[in-house]
Amino acid sequence: MENKLSVKVCTGTLCYVMGGAELQLLESYLPAEIAARVDIKGAPCLDCCNRTDAGKAPFVQVGDRIVAEASLFKVAEVIKEMLKAEGKWAE
Ligand code: FES
Numbered sequence: 001m002e003n004k005l006s007v008k009v010c011t012g013t014l015c016y017v018m019g020g021a022e023l024q025l026l027e028s029y030l031p032a033e034i035a036a037r038v039d040i041k042g043a044p045c046l047d048c049c050n051r052t053d054a055g056k057a058p059f060v061q062v063g064d065r066i067v068a069e070a071s072l073f074k075v076a077e078v079i080k081e082m083l084k085a086e087g088k089w090a091e
Pocket of ligand 1: 014
């Protein structure tokens with residue numbers, strides 16, 4: 001079984017009101033060949049909103065990387081970058 005890249009979209013209140021609501025559409029936003037290589041889940045507060053060094057909400061965790069001020073475009077770019085780095089996707 002292929003290991004998929006883990007993507008956790010924060011569904012905590014702060015992230016949700018700061019723009020996280022649109023991130024619920026991430027799976028349908030991604031091109032099918034990329035969506036097939038990621039495992040997208042909602043997650044309760046990732047605890048980044050309580051840290052001063054994490055940037056601004058909304059937050060998404062892609063693999064071991066936290067994406068601050070996450071937008072659909074920004075998260076998709078990070079996913080592509082990480083899949084490429086792992087040799088799992090080429091444009
Ligand atoms: S509500 Fe998203 S990190 Fe806390």
